[in-house]
Amino acid sequence: MTVQDDRRENELISLFQLQKPANATRSGTDAVLYFNERYIPFELKSTTSSSVTTVRDFGSTHIQKWQGKHWLFGFYNKNGTKLNYCLYGSPQAMEKWINEKEAYILPDYKLAQLAPELLTIDVLYEILGEKQVYTLEDARRLQKKQYPIQQYRNQMDLFQGYSSERMLSILKDRCQYLIERGSTLNNPHIPASYFRDWKRITENHAQRLRELVAEALHDKA
Numbered sequence: 419m420t421v422q423d424d425r426r427e428n429e430l431i432s433l434f435q436l437q438k439p440a441n442a443t444r445s446g447t448d449a450v451l452y453f454n455e456r457y458i459p460f461e462l463k464s465t466t467s468s469s470v471t472t473v474r475d476f477g478s479t480h481i482q483k484w485q486g487k488h489w490l491f492g493f494y495n496k497n498g499t500k501l502n503y504c505l506y507g508s509p510q511a512m513e514k515w516i517n518e519k520e521a522y523i524l525p526d527y528k529l530a531q532l533a534p535e536l537l538t539i540d541v542l543y544e545i546l547g548e549k550q551v552y553t554l555e556d557a558r559r560l561q562k563k564q565y566p567i568q569q570y571r572n573q574m575d576l577f578q579g580y581s582s583e584r585m586l587s588i589l590k591d592r593c594q595y596l597i598e599r600g601s602t603l604n605n606p607h608i609p610a611s612y613f614r615d616w617k618r619i620t621e622n623h624a625q626r627l628r629e630l631v632a633e634a635l636h637d638k639a
Contacts, residue, residue: 426464429501430492435624436460451488453631464492468610476603478527481520484512488631491613503618506627508634511616519606526601533597534590542586551579560585560592 427448431438436449439459448462461484463470470491473480489507494500546556557570557580565573575584619626 423464426492426494426498426501427462430462430464430490430504433501433504433623434490434627446483447487449490451627451631453628454635458631459487461487461489462492463489464494464498466494466496466498468493470608471605472608474605475599476519476606477523477598477601481516484516485509487512488634490627503620504623505613505616505618506630507616508630508637510634510637515608515612519603523601523603526597530594530597530601534593537586537590537593539582539586542582542589545589546585549582551576552582552585553579556580556585557588560588564592564595 430436431449434451436451439447439450439457447459449460451458451460463472465471486509488509489512491505491507493502493504495502546552546559549556554570554574557565557573561570573580573584573588575581580588617630619630
């Protein structure tokens with residue numbers, strides 16, 4: 419996250435009287451709202467245009483992360499120095515966009531699950547040659563830096579090495595990783611048209627958010 423993005427995120431948290439979650443991580447929840455004796459997770463996005471960018475490599479992990487999330491969008495001037503208005507997106511309001519993106523990547527994701535199981539020992543031999551014992555260097559040729567060194571060692575099923583069956587399993591992992599990586603979307607935008615009928619928040623931000631959240635929770639019940 420850039421300094422500018424971080425500043426805008428902190429501004430939204432302060433303006434709407436949200437809280438930073440404990441042990442917050444970049445891939446986790448941006449903020450939480452304590453409301454009606456429960457913590458409600460929020461995804462925060464800011465933009466200097468009429469559309470909103472999301473994430474660089476959108477994939478299945480983001481689908482899981484965003485399920486049930488509430489969203490806050492801050493729309494700034496071109497320089498990103500002045501907040502013009504905000505929009506609140508309930509899980510119900512965001513469901514259509516998330517489902518569309520999920521449907522788009524689903525065939526590739528399924529391919530990533532199915533294709534590795536089609537690999538055979540002969541494919542392994544074609545790539546690394548046929549050996550009685552495969553070495554750590556052989557495993558690294560396949561998985562590159564996707565495994566930490568301890569995971570490479572934990573995978574060893576022979577003394578200081580790997581059997582062909584274990585190496586085939588590593589090859590399948592690599593195949594799945596490559597397909598899943600290729601199936602991600604590069605920074606899908608939420609277009610301005612998606613927000614066309616949404617009510618803008620321009621004043622009494624904290625109070626208005628709680629009113630909208632209460633409506634969303636009531637509609638979901």
